[in-house]
Amino acid sequence: MSISSELSPAERGYVHPEILVSTEWVAQHLNDADVRLVESNEDLLLYPSGHIQNAVQVDWTSDLNHQVVRDYLGKAEFEKLCSRIGITPDTTVVFYGDKSNWWAAYALWVFSLFGHKKVKLMDGGRLKWEKEKRALTREIPKFAPTDYQAAQERDDETIRALRDVVMEHVKSKKPLVDVRSPLEFTGERLHMEDYPNEGALRGGHIPGAKSVPWARSINPEDGTFKTAEELRQIYQVEQGVKPDDDVVVYCRIGERSSLTWFVLTHLLGYQKVRNYDGSWTEWGNLVGAPIEKP
Amino acid sequence: MPFPPKIEQLLEELDFFDDRMERYQALIEFADRFQEAPASISGPRPFPESQRAPRCDSEAYVWTEALADGKFKYHFAVENPQGISAKAMAVILDECLSGEDPELAVNLSHDVVFSIFGKEISMGKGQGLMGMIDLVRIQTRRLLEVSRVP
Known part of the structure; x- marks a missing residue:
């Protein structure tokens, strides 16, 4: 049986496979005027040190x-x-970046807040592109500025959850997915392992949240997404989170959970998933907010 | 406490850049000069965990070599090919601290990370670079203590 990273996005059984493009697809659209490649990274020096042409x-x-x-x-x-x-x-905007596309998914999510419909993610991000030894350039492309008119005001309700909404969500016992590391979930740490314990005064998780670290959606060898079957096994079979559930995802500041929002919404076709970008740096500091800690 | 003189000079040079991309470009030029620690210093791979900078997901390793004149030379390896900032940091630390008064290394503040890379650096990336500084400080202090034992 093939491992999922050997299958093209179209072969992995996703509900919306068109949201994901392969590195080869990108290589064939480098000069496509209808496509804009957008790189979003954690490391600010990565893009200027070399990026995909255009x-x-x-x-x-x-x-x-x-x-x-x-x-x-x-x-x-x-x-x-x-x-x-x-x-x-x-314009079809194709996002990619470092850290298994954390920040690329985050950027895609922000573009979605303003109703930009034509968005895609490059499967595997920079890691896969570089592993395939594809070309990078330091030439900064210049495009004629446009007069972009957003489709809507920022929509803070459909795919974004603010703290009061999350509070009601908890009271209604609706599903939450905590995508942080296991030690952050249990409250032993307030940040990822090896990061400093700062940013929140309390440790633990939002009551009722299921722990599904974001990295479980990814093939670590090349940063590609796991197959739909593998993802369903994790979210539906193991955790009991169903496609028609009203789901809130969160992490520490909302970037890792953007990736899980992308997986649930676009790859598995969940109908209502919202990213709580306030995440633990808000909840863990909020006076009186309920916290679960084993 | 002010930064070591060579770092202060570097910051003055970086301040000339109004455009952040030009500033990043200048930092990348440091990364481009990165040369991995010679095998005579680092030993064979895999490098020992004791040399690995804490909190650094670029997998940076640090070695401090004692020179004959009581000064030190800093060597680095960066195992993650995407560790551009770590490579830039390594070259800056080497060029600004090697052969200088060791106390400058011992007293180097974490703030230098923000001064060089900007306050907008992510917590994760910033912590990794500070981890490199931690290891430079610790190794220098240990070697100084050994050298002072009668």
């Missing part, structure tokens, strides 16, 4: 986050960003 950089801190308030950019700033990278609402 890819632009969208940085999670300086481009997607509000620079003062803990929140995302507003509609006008999003339009400015999209105009700067030369896209229109008809």
